[in-house]
Amino acid sequence: MEHEVGDFRLQASVFQELWSLDPTVTFLNHGSFGACPKAVLAVQQQLRSQLEQEPLRFFGREWEPLLDDARNKLAVFVGADAKDVVSVPNATTGVNSVLRSLTFSADDEILTTNHEYNACRNALDFIACRTGVRIVVAKIPFPIESPQQVLAAVIEQVSPKTRLALLDHVTSQTGLIFPIQQLIKKLQARNIDTLIDGAHALGMIPLNLEEIGATYYTGNCHKWLCAPKGAAFLYVRRDKQSEIRPLTISHGANSPRTDKTRFQLEFDWMGTNDPTAYMCVPEAIAFMGSLLPGGWPELMQRNRQLVLEARQLLCEILSVQPPCPEEMIGSMAVIPMPATLENRDFMSLHDELFDKFGIQVQVMPWQESPRLLVRISAQIYNTRSQYEYLAKVLRELQTT
Incomplete structure (x- = not known):
């Protein structure tokens, strides 16, 4: 090797x-915002031109097949059924969509760790202020000697009041891969739902969401998958989809269509935006996967x-x-x-x-x-x- x-x-x-990266800069921070290859950006520009040439035709006829194609190919890449996946602009939006959809009370607890991403911790604090739910923090040591310390620290903080656990798959601040599948299994055995912030996981480590078994999982496509900025996904287990609503309620809420689930109809259309970043996900998967023989x-x-x-x-x-x-x-x-x-x-x-x-x-x-x-x-x-x-x-x- x-x-x-x-x-x-x-x-x-x-x-x-x-890539279009500045050659005068020693760029060692792909993890923060990613970097999109020129070839993928060229596809996005083609899609933007297609949109602007005839906006009504694009959103009326061309938009949905392109979105569905991106969803289908991303679902294969992450090991999920396409019916359980929707697009969101970033993982923070995915986390907020779940937290804002669920109902909590002052008798409930949400479990997280001291390695949780600041934006998502802020979302937890917002929910706590609104509902009175108690945020319980498992203190995972750093430096750390073993993944077992993560398991022990999280499970130690579980109580009969724990309703949900918000956990990073790959921590932003400390760069650790958590033993997420083992954590989920232990939490599920205690009837605790899991919301996994996989912002860094997609394209960094292999993913199979059906095997992982999370209740909710969200991840960015613009980081290690190298799609354009504004592309991310939210996975919701089938039995929980009726509870999860997008942050913006729009036409999908009362759509008469029956060919798609309410979950997809609501998240797919939240008003006019630029959907081309997410539509480039298939190109990013194919391009990055073509760079090396393996x-x-x-x-x-x-x-x-x-x-x-x-x-x-x-x-x-x-x-x-x-x-x-x-x-x-x-x-x-x-x-x-x-x-x-x-x-x-x-x-x-x-x-x-x-x-x-x-x-x-x-x-x-x-x-x-x-x-x-x-x-x-x-x-x-x-x-x-x-x-x-x-x-x-x-x-x-x-x-x-």
Whole structure:
């Protein structure tokens, strides 16, 4: 495998040409907003031109077949029945759609973790203010030694009042892959529904939603799948679909159609928007899957191997320990900053890396020591030399 990874490094300059990324920037933060290849953007532009040439024809005749085709192909990719999948603009909208649809009382509890994405934690707090539901936080240690610590921390906080668990599949702040299928199984055994924030999972790790067994699952297509911004999905288990409504109630609420479920009719049309990002999902799946001989499995493996190499390199140069086992890493990894950098303000360090050295990488605070984290991403256009440059710069900043 080492030889193959080395070969991919040699090809990275070719892959870089497939994106519109600024060549003067060392871009190591694919995880935040993704990056869409030129070929996929070209398809989106064709669709936008098609829309604007005859808007009434597009929305009256062409829009729904294109949306259904995207849904069908995405459903195959994530291991779900297309009837259980709808499009949303981003995973945060998916989380909000579920939380705002369900009914809670002051006697209920929603379980989450201290690694939950800030936007979704804000959604929980909003629901708590509206309904009185209690938000219970399972404290998962970081650094962490084993996925079993995640299981133990979450299950320990379950009570007879727990109605729902909101859990990340891949955490944003710490880059950890949670043992989500095991968590869901344990929670289901206690009659607790699960809402999984899979914002980073799609295109980073293999997905089979029917096997995972979540009640609700939402994920972004614009990150590791590399679709345009504004493409995401929400999966809802069939027996729960009648309860889940979109944030915007529109024509689907009283549509007389019987060829689709109310769930799809409501989410498919929430008013006029630009649906072309989601319509490009089939092109993104096909394009990214064509880059390496082994398709998507090889791409995921290649990105994971590169980020593990980069993590080891950075940890060695900065004299810090890896904060989690390799089995909890996908194509993002977090490196704790050493004591000499730990007290730096996270935004000032981010801005210095970008403005002075041309490095775009995620820098985040953490609740406990280590209090400063750098999160690196690996996509097919990245090279080992880019991480070597980041390590060199961080090492220099240690001594200044």
